[in-house]
Amino acid sequence: MELNYDFMLKTMLVVLGGVPVTLKITLVSLLVAAPISFFMALVRIYEVKILKQFVKVYVSFIRGTPMILQILVVYSLMPSLLNNAVKYFGWQVNVFEVDPIIYVYIVFSINTIALLSEVFRSALLSVNEGQIEAGLSIGMSITQVYIRIIIPQAMVAALPNLCNLAVNLIKNTSLAFLMTVKDITATGKIAASYGYNYIEAYMDVFVVYLVLCTIIQLLFKFAEEHVGAFRQLKYN
């Protein structure tokens, strides 16, 4: 098949310019989601009334609907919601000049919170309950037990699932182009329609995601080998 390699090379440089945006969306979503997800995981584990039901429905909804629909719903809801808020509080902001990346952060955070809370929940449950009792019995407070005993162990158990979540999140951010944010996919798409070199541009985008996701997986593998080192003591 005849490809325009010159174009591919030039486009590759343009597409690489989108990498920071993709990483930014991924990181912001993860950072925003982490504390809220942790709280939600605790709500599920300790079966807090009413809140538990809310978390259940929320997680079920996010897991049951396509990412693209979540984006479309938020993107058609947010501006008018924001507009009302602006009017109500009398802020001096023009809603139409809000950087669309804010909406992207919101959508991907909403999505990540739900998925991450499930990861945290299973990770926390994987730590033996006796550990909490042991910690309490030697006089630690429940917060201390969590911070010093439970969370470090749970995080190691969560690493494989976290890796999956991170890779899926990066892949999902490819839909951010729907909200006119110039991430990897968006820059590729713009380059593609310029001169109708679709396949060449998308091949570039494909390669960039492939490398990016491979690096993320390698990092997690590395983390697992190092952070998880203490686990091997048990088996030797």
Add this chain to the structure above:
Amino acid sequence: MHCFMRPFDPLFIIEVLPELMQYLWVTLTVVVGSVVFGTLLGFVLTALKLSHHRMYRMIGDGYTCVIRCTPSIILLFIVFYGLPKFCLEVFDYDINEFHKMFFVITTFTLLFAASISEVMRSAYLAIDKGQYEAAVSIGLSPFQALYRIILPQGAIVALPNFGNAFITLLKEGALAYTIGLIDLLGSGNLIIAHNYGSYALEIYIALSVIYWGMAILFEKVFLGLEDRLSRYKKTRTA
């Protein structure tokens, strides 16, 4: 794009449901087609992954690895724009006029095969090797042993993960509208366009409800299936 003058109309969500549901079969055809072809390709990939030849194993594992790192929408674009060009230049055959469904099912077949081959591989490995040996020792052919002994047991092991992959596929299938297939989401966008961009929120909420309902329904179906398939297992342990 956003109509601030018109207040949110919750009733429209219910009104528009029947209209959207007319296109449910398109979405489901994509899913069923991709599952059928994807499972077939998944069998081939599983065979490659379990092969004794290093080369075959590398091809099988490499395929899954690459697909796992590719956003579905990029694969969809590559298939949609690349496949016609490839067929035209290599086989001198024009598939540009093929139905959009063809490209969508091709894409999701490729995607589904990657995840399902992992499911099948782990299910196969979960079945004790002694089962196969016992079957062959009483005179079953290797194919019979696989088909009658390994497959029924492996199916139970694979079912929960198969269900997950199925529901993921159902959701990913919503991307099909980006290349112009008129499925659930595609028809929703058509209605929005007919109304000059209004009712977008109502329609997207209606679509979310449909997808959510389908996801819950299929989850229940797979749980029921699991119960039914493992009924022999239960009597043994009980």
